[in-house]
Amino acid sequence: MTTATRPVTPPVVPGLVAIVGFLVCVELASGILQGYYTPVLSDIARHLGIRDADVNWFEAAQLVVSALVVPLLARLGDLWGHRQVLLLSTGVTAVASWGVAVAPDFTTFLVAWALQGCYVVWLPLEIAIIHRRTAASGAQGRLTRRGAALLVAALELGVIAGALTSGALVGTLGMTGLLALPAVAVTVCFVVIWWGIAPTPPAASGRLDLPGLGLVTLLISLVMAGLVLVRVVGPGSLLPWVALLLGALVVWPFVRVESRTPEPLIDVRLLGTPAQWPVQLTAFLFGVSVLGAQIPLSTFARTDPAVTGYGLGASAAFVSTLIGVYVVSLLLGALALPLAARLLSTRGAMLAACLLVALGYGLFLPLHDTTTQTLLNLGIAGTGSGVLVAALPAAAAAAAPPDRTGFVTGMTNTTKTIGGAIASALFAIALSATGSLEVAEVGAAPLSGYLTVWAICSGTALVAALSLLVVPRDAFAD
Template structure:
């Protein structure tokens, strides 16, 4: 399947907008949820919390599965769950089904990093910057545009239409992805780290429960401190496990690289600052004017006042791409954070009219658009192509942690700084100003952290070209990685359908490594422009049965060195891949059985071997 860069970008960005619509869908209904779902406010708060939890868990998991089994495939899974969740929510008035539906909707958040990774694999370099910026900003764009539409529907129609409309948008996005988006050939084959997924899920659930429910439970309560402490313990244990796992869910060594680590920390603070811009203005705009500072606007007009945020995010995507191309992603990130922080500072004096809040929202959108466009570029420049979905998923998770923290902190401040209005406590003007100061402080912290992200070096770069073949023809999807003398990755790409690749090579000596699933990797030294072709030799495999599960099979080469090992499955079958052509001795051992060994000759493909194990207490007859 092939598609033009424009259509591919438009379809993937639409998917991002659909995900964002799901996130802001509930904002106009928050005050009415207890009556709509026939429950008290503390229980209905879980309708929001459950989406944060499932989204946080699903994002890194879907990212890793996308790297392994196909990013487009996992994107379809994420959006299918969003459609199912929307239908469940649109057909119920009970709390439990609503929580189940909202939980399913949360899985859709994983579609955004998957879409960014597909763009890296499929788009030409000159189109990548703008497309990634648009996809990265789609979470804010869709959220800002959906707010006035959701408010209009909530005011004048049955609220279930919101969810049925979200399901329809999801179906349209699914169909377009099937028709337009190709499956990426870049894969990272291996085993899925189930213990790592369970450990990360448990740690994230504890952390986000403490953050999102701390205001209700009390920040010093046993429950809040217990979940917070459990999160710390689980994260430490999970990290210890990941460092000792051959194929981890998250490669912490890659994540610990300075560009990745600092970008993720910055993402938390920018996510915090972004969500505050979406939480505070609608409340101030809708408060009765009799309070002395509220603007008394309707839900729909308030939504329109914050809509410029989405418009500016969209407008900033091509500008951010040009800025990244000219000055590097770090400059775009610093500029975005600066504009966002300036918006907060100016917002302290722009609280007297709807148009003033619109100016604040526009500045916030412009800043977030520049910052969000830079984050995927910083991440992708520091990780291999085979890990982009997982790495971008982790970055999206960091943004989610920031937005969750913002929701908790802003809610705590506005609930604690109130005035009495007709017997009802409402947020005070000082409370709104305090949240703006906190948002501005988050921008300052983000700016300080981002300042230490390594800037883009600007050496003269030359183009390196080549073709990757196998004995049977050209190889599509082979990964070509450029590594500097000090062991740093300076570039990576994948071959196209004709087996061709191209890389920009900075001045100096490098090593070019080529790898593909089922083939022996090769490397070559490079020190400048030119053409480097690879012909990869296929690795062989031994398959067969041993008649019993749990048997250990060890293949040794002619020098007696272990070339690979595997344990037979429950039905006695086994597969031992990754063997170079040659002669091997295959030893089979199982407790209660006599050890056996057979010679095997491996070629370019799999060779079948049947071994019959004899029990130790069996009588051998001649």
Template sequence: MSKNPSSGSPLASSTQPAQRVVAIVGFLLFVELSSGFLQGYYSPLFGGMIEHWDITDAQITWFVTAQTLAAGVSVPVLSKLGDIFGHRRILRLTVISVAIGATLVALSPSFPLALLGRILCGPLAVWLPLEIAIVHSRLSLASSRKAIGMLVASITLGAVIGSISAGFTSNLENFTTVLLIPVVILLLCIVAVFVAVPESTERANPKIDGWGFAGLAVFMLLLLWGLQQASQAGFASLGTLLPIIGAVVVFLVWVWWERRAEVPAIDLSLITQSKLWPAYVISFIVGVIALGTQTILMTFLAGDPARLGYGFSMPASKLSLISLVSIFPAMLSSIAFARIAKRLGLLKVLLIGLSAGFIGQIGMAVLNTSLTAIIVSLIVSGLGVGLLLGALPALISEEAPLDSTGIATGLYNSLKTLGGAVAGSAFGLILASFVMPEYGAASLGGYVTVWIVCAASCLVGLLVLPTLRQNRPQTTVIQLPLDLEEKI
């Protein structure tokens, strides 16, 4: 493996005109905007999908589950293949796969066929790791940080645009036309990645650890399946225990194999070093607070205070506006993290992000009787999450060897997703344990417990952070043209 000069690949960057670099980042921003669009577009259409395919409320949950399982299996494998064969090459293949999947969803006469389309959409989650690898390979440290922040912000902005667009298109008479809207966006993505996106410059050992890849895929599939079952039947059910136990067994065998493989699928000695493992722990925590609580706040705010003793009886229209209260601060802070990191360093950015997340979650737990206090807590927490979402992939891509950037950032994405899945299952069980039988809803104590767990997770991240050791940036690098940093 090649050593990692913490400043990215300045030699490659210095040979490109500034306009070309700006164009590269611009097209990648469009790809991530499209990724966010797809993630935000489908959720508001679930009611229409139930009617379109004549399915039940329980069955529609598989629309999300199928894509999540496919993403959990494909992200580590595809990000590693990007390190071996080229990140642009794999990005092209995955964009085509997602486009085919979205087309299949739109044109499917039956729900099972639509689920096959959602499985083909699973590689959507690997776009960001592949793009980060391309950016880190082609740009300097400062430029790549700015680009990563903008990529993360583009996902959030795309999700907002997708959700709003679904609100307008859902009124169309032909539901197939409604579902074809994302296909148009994806066709533009195919043009972008084939015409305007360059290839990364580093390659890993071309030998493929087939058994290692297979073991990792089976582990992720079993674990995510078990967590999905836990969210419905609890952790004590046989349907939950069997896949989770199976996942543990597969993981132990996989670790044994990887430690003996000549060229392992994932270099365990790399990710267990002090410069990376704390970042991965914090990545899991980000998933807990950012993904695991997505429905918690909505059900709390929708609660009738006269009947349940909490909530604000908010209709769906107001709930969508409240969700933007945390989304936009996160988007802004993810863009701004590079400037903050330039002055304070990445570790202090993580410190600020975790502290803001802790304060926001504590605010939700303690001041939940005031809507104003909740909004302030959401803004503070959103700012913290945005800093973490920008800084973590930047730090990981800088600390990993250049020929392992794809798999290093792919693991970040997988752990973030896993954190959300674990939290979603655990939080569902917490609320169920606090349920009020006469109302069929959780009591205030359940929600407070969830927010305290999130605050405690941030506290764990703060305790882990001091163990993170960064490489010192090398000073003997070829400098970029002076106007390049300004344009990017």
């Protein structure tokens, strides 16, 4: 006689619900930072006495700082403890947020805004905390994915809440008071981490790899400077290409040094394993659409079809609605990750998400004439993007040794940021091409430029899906 076996319920991890709850508060604050300022950027420009075009320096400066600090802070999380570094980065972000609120001039504001980029390491560190806390559960990967899904859902809710709040208060509060609200949220977030999350022991031993830190700083600085210069001085100038070439030349000594270092800052051998490089490549390619395509989508929606023959002719308020639909689809995608991983496996869920992103942006090529078409395309691409935002750091952690979880989760954000920066530069070139005389006279980008943007976003998502086929089937299993 055979006895039916019942599925084993994974053991309850003491305190895990409370930890995830506190980390959800952190991601709400992260979402507020990411959504709050966008509706009032023009008002900030007036407050600082600068042109709207100078606002681009905010994004450029924060991208550079984000790309530089994430590898350092992620590695320090493994060496010092992930909660300790999460607290440190939150403290820096809180000080920077208050600096943004009280900055008397453009330079001070720009420095404070750039330092706010330390928040991008929060999600990787939080997932590393959950991953380590569930190590003895027998369901580490599954619980980490569930936690990541909740964190990303909280992040997207924070984005919506931040955008709605600033838009509602911009006419009633002075600029200092308006900009102080995100600083209050981050300060509360610091207290929540300090009070609610116990210190975590270091996951790794050894010292910080200073030669590797110097080389990776030089490498990222040159690459990011080149990409920023492409947007600022244009692709016709020699300076950005010199910076990019010098950055490429630094890759060889950097890889040699890190390969020979016992405890490297950037573990190139680990990143080269079949379970890691496709994840990191997917993060890089995902950055093209999730970070690089948002401004082109906004400007396309604002373009008047009566003048150019394309665009939606949308108002600023309706563009906010489009962004809201996209963010809601991200939220739903993130929440769908645990179910999708259970039905398709983690690799299958990520592969399906890449195909959704490719489909969503690919549909823009024939279907971009109406608001309904745009909403449909954004909803499809956003759902896939939401799955990837939650799945990438969780998958990287599942396929890494215990002493490198902070490093690999942080690298997914670093590669995503660099992918977005490269895409921003390429898209700026594509959209600066000259169209018809009528289009050029109103300052609009040509339709061919937008078609190029959407084709690149779709194509990079397809390449990411193909790369995930290399990952072993059980790479992310418990």
